[in-house]
Amino acid sequence: xxxxxxxxxxxxxxxxxxxxxxxxxxxxxxxxxxIRIIGIIDSGGAAVYERGLNLEEMIKTKKKSxxxxxxxxxxxxxxxxxxxxxxxxVDVLVDATPTNLSNGEPSYTYIRKAxxxxxxxVTVNKGPLALAxxxxxxxxxxxxxxxxxxxxxxxxLPVIEFARQCARGDEIIKIEGVLNGTTNYIISRMEDxxxxxxxxxxxxxxxxxxxxxxxxxxxxxxxxxxxxxxxxVLGIKATINDVHIKGIEELRxxxxxxxxxxxxxxxxxxxxxxxxxVKPTRIKREDPLAVRYSMNAVSFTTMNSGVHVILGRxxxxxxxxxxxxxxxxxxxxxxxxVKV
Amino acid sequence: xxxxxxxxxxxxxxxxxxxxxxxxxxxxxxxxxxIRIIGIIDSGGAAVYERGLNLEEMIKTKKKSxxxxxxxxxxxxxxxxxxxxxxxxVDVLVDATPTNLSNGEPSYTYIRKAxxxxxxxVTVNKGPLALAxxxxxxxxxxxxxxxxxxxxxxxxLPVIEFARQCARGDEIIKIEGVLNGTTNYIISRMEDxxxxxxxxxxxxxxxxxxxxxxxxxxxxxxxxxxxxxxxxVLGIKATINDVHIKGIEELRxxxxxxxxxxxxxxxxxxxxxxxxxVKPTRIKREDPLAVRYSMNAVSFTTMNSGVHVILGRxxxxxxxxxxxxxxxxxxxxxxxxVKV
Numbered sequence: 001x002x003x004x005x006x007x008x009x010x011x012x013x014x015x016x017x018x019x020x021x022x023x024x025x026x027x028x029x030x031x032x033x034x035i036r037i038i039g040i041i042d043s044g045g046a047a048v049y050e051r052g053l054n055l056e057e058m059i060k061t062k063k064k065s066x067x068x069x070x071x072x073x074x075x076x077x078x079x080x081x082x083x084x085x086x087x088x089x090v091d092v093l094v095d096a097t098p099t100n101l102s103n104g105e106p107s108y109t110y111i112r113k114a115x116x117x118x119x120x121x122v123t124v125n126k127g128p129l130a131l132a133x134x135x136x137x138x139x140x141x142x143x144x145x146x147x148x149x150x151x152x153x154x155x156x157l158p159v160i161e162f163a164r165q166c167a168r169g170d171e172i173i174k175i176e177g178v179l180n181g182t183t184n185y186i187i188s189r190m191e192d193x194x195x196x197x198x199x200x201x202x203x204x205x206x207x208x209x210x211x212x213x214x215x216x217x218x219x220x221x222x223x224x225x226x227x228x229x230x231x232x233v234l235g236i237k238a239t240i241n242d243v244h245i246k247g248i249e250e251l252r253x254x255x256x257x258x259x260x261x262x263x264x265x266x267x268x269x270x271x272x273x274x275x276x277x278v279k280p281t282r283i284k285r286e287d288p289l290a291v292r293y294s295m296n297a298v299s300f301t302t303m304n305s306g307v308h309v310i311l312g313r314x315x316x317x318x319x320x321x322x323x324x325x326x327x328x329x330x331x332x333x334x335x336x337x338v339k340v
Numbered sequence: 341x342x343x344x345x346x347x348x349x350x351x352x353x354x355x356x357x358x359x360x361x362x363x364x365x366x367x368x369x370x371x372x373x374x375i376r377i378i379g380i381i382d383s384g385g386a387a388v389y390e391r392g393l394n395l396e397e398m399i400k401t402k403k404k405s406x407x408x409x410x411x412x413x414x415x416x417x418x419x420x421x422x423x424x425x426x427x428x429x430v431d432v433l434v435d436a437t438p439t440n441l442s443n444g445e446p447s448y449t450y451i452r453k454a455x456x457x458x459x460x461x462v463t464v465n466k467g468p469l470a471l472a473x474x475x476x477x478x479x480x481x482x483x484x485x486x487x488x489x490x491x492x493x494x495x496x497l498p499v500i501e502f503a504r505q506c507a508r509g510d511e512i513i514k515i516e517g518v519l520n521g522t523t524n525y526i527i528s529r530m531e532d533x534x535x536x537x538x539x540x541x542x543x544x545x546x547x548x549x550x551x552x553x554x555x556x557x558x559x560x561x562x563x564x565x566x567x568x569x570x571x572x573v574l575g576i577k578a579t580i581n582d583v584h585i586k587g588i589e590e591l592r593x594x595x596x597x598x599x600x601x602x603x604x605x606x607x608x609x610x611x612x613x614x615x616x617x618v619k620p621t622r623i624k625r626e627d628p629l630a631v632r633y634s635m636n637a638v639s640f641t642t643m644n645s646g647v648h649v650i651l652g653r654x655x656x657x658x659x660x661x662x663x664x665x666x667x668x669x670x671x672x673x674x675x676x677x678v679k680v
Contacts, residue, residue: 019644031509156645161505165498169371169665286632288651304359305496305662309651311628322645325509337677 001034002332003050003089007081007110008096009042009062011317012124012151012324016096017055019321031329032336039084045069045077046084081110085117092331094324095123101220101240104128115139115147122327124151124320130224134237146334148327153179153225156319157312158326159298163233170302172233174273177298178289179225181314182209182216183248183268187280188292190253191265208294208315219247219268219278226270226278229298238276246279265290341374342672343390343429347421347450348436349382349402352464352491355657356436356664357395371669372676379424385409385417386424421450425457432671434664435463441560441580444468455479455487462667464491464660470564474577486674488667493519493565496659497652498666499638503573510642512573514613517638518629519565521654522549522556523588523608527620528632530596531605536588548634548655559587559608559618566610566618569638578616586619605630 006013020027020035027033036052044067047053053074061071069077085093093114097107104127111128114121116139123129128136129152140147153159159177166172178184185208189199200217203209215221223243230236248268259265259282267289269281283290288309291297296314301307313319346353360367360375367373376392384407387393393414401411409417425433433454437447444467451468454461456479463469468476469492480487493499499517506512518524525548529539540557543549555561563583570576588608599605599622607629609621623630628649631637636654641647653659 027509156510156642157648158502158505158508162498162502162650165501165505165666168498169367169669170496170662288631291628292626302496302662305659306653306656308497310502311649311651313646316646319645322510322642326505329509 001036002328003036003038003091004094005039005041005081005084005088005090005092006037006094006096007041007107008098009040009058009068010096010098012320013040013042013096014059014062015317015321016094016324017059019318019325021055027325031332033329033332035328038088038090040068041079041081041084042067042069045075046079047071047074048076048079048084048088049074050088081106082113085110085113085119090114090119092120092122092328094328095121095125096324097125099125099215099224100127101130101215101224104131108132111136112139115143115145118143118145120146120331121148122324122331123149124324126152126221126224126228130227130240132239133228133231134239137231146331148330149228150327151320151323153228154296154298155313155315156322157296157310157314158323159310160229160232161326162308162310163229163300166300166302166305166308167233170304172300172302174271174301175229175233175298176269176271176289177226177229178267178291178296179270179298179314180216180222180268181294181296182213183219183222184291184296185294187248187251187256187266187268190256191260195253196251217247217249219245222268222270222278223276226272226276230272230276233300234272236272236276243276243278248280251280260285341376342668343376343378343431344434344668345379345381345421345424345428345430345432346377346434346436347381347447348438349380349398349408350436350438351657352660352664353380353382353436354399354402355661356434357399359658359661359665361395367665371672373669373672375668378428378430380408381419381421381424382407382409385415386419387411387414388416388419388424388428389414390428421446422453425450425453425459430454430459432460432462432668434668435461435465436664437465439465439555439564440467441470441555441564444471448472451476452479455483455485458483458485460486460671461488462664462671463489464664466492466561466564466568470567470580472579473568473571474579477571486671488670489568490667491660491663493568494636494638495653495655496662497636497650497654498663499569499650500572501666502648502650503569503640506640506642506645506648507573510644512640512642514611514641515569515573515638516609516611516629517566517569518607518631518636519610519638519654520556520562520608521634521636522553523559523562524631524636525634527588527591527596527606527608530593531600535593536591557587557589559585562608562610562618563616566612566616570612570616573640574612576612576616583616583618588620591620600625
């Protein structure tokens, strides 16, 4: 049984709870995965029950009152993740808190504390990964705990796992990708005829872009994901400070129109080989990376078996929650192996 | 150390030998994979050396004389795979013999004998898989040996492994794919303006199509791969007899031209959900499956995390040999786990 502390109860955290409500019996039988969420923390405080919270009630409480900490029986207003890491016996911290690319907080402190206390960690928060992945991996290794973050790149698309398969018995020498759905939606709509501002507004109305979409537009979200791939797939100990970044803020419809007249287009591409770079890149329209709207695409150039490309929707609460589940299954599998 | 008997020394077998010559030291250090090829069999006979054949010499002998059995010191003309399975102490049979979709022979007999003798098997031969995968899997399970065939679908593109990742913590409900590079090349060239016959001739000149391209054209190669995916990914115990198959032999340039005028095109698509079907299918040109020339593309529709697509060159000696290597690494890993 895995006792889980869930930090963050936004779209992703709630989707995880929903999937567990629907599928816990099936996961128990099919994967031998027995999950108990013993604590949930959102911005208002916590809900705690060591025998396992009723997730349907938690979703209802959150919807009704804005915070799980208002639950009549299990609500604990004012408590935070650090308190509960001390108080409870936790097997895995699942971190679904919002990304902060300035200093990675508070997620960075949560993850460090969990790893230092020998608690396994699954995170989908790109902040700590972009800023300090080499150090966090080192800490996890030192403490002999598992640290996974499949959902941080590509949402539900298993990009990191796919890369590991491509690399097995071969060597990946270059990664290139369209890693941010918001900017790709904007560029696609500019291809369709909209100006930048109108396309951005539409992306916001459709819920792709945040109210402050600058992390996307300025290329920082792409850079964060590129850093994660560089570390995890190529073993390059980089942080976001090592990435040369140019966003799409200066890309104008005129340039896209001109590219299209020659059978080409632009995509915001992150690329890592010897160095790391994010920039609007002119490519052929039939290039596999020329995916449209909110799709992501990543290509892996290998030494012996050619170029492998993976495409799919790169975000979404349910998709990202599925990636968390994948990591939990992996942790459970590894723990069983160790016991044998 | 893995003692390997290599059946078949055509393009794929020789590519495997070349990769091992180039990378054996690296594979030993990086993956702990220590390989010794103790026997190679081609259509002329065998070469055998229990302390490990010199692969550079084998490649040279094959090139010069047409068969490894002509090697001065280790050549054993007239011996076949069955003889050597009896005579040698083999850990893994690597089957790189040519595909025969009529009755799967002689590969089917080789694989059965190896599994029955508790020898692990890696094959890239689609014949036995298309005709009897459920039975062969059952036999391997019964004898508690490992049976792998990554290179049989997608060449170097890790299709089966990727599907396993997509299915983890989720459920795959449909697979659709462009699984045959030859027919896709032909259709792509018809899009470019060639008639069927001219496109076929060009595919043959470029080495994509066999002299007898009927397995490709009639959709049988696609159907074989579809059967492998259905068994391995969806757990459907199907054989090629369960597939409703229509090839591209009746697809005419006129139909393609007409589709293109509406922004669509044709692809020879294999599809499995409740049933198994191969047929020329009209799709949008921006559909991720509308890959061009010798590319393959496979899409996996999942219950919770959307549609995942992978693209890549689906064939080639070096690519397929890399898939064999991936399977050998997997076998080595599993054997170590069992020992622990």
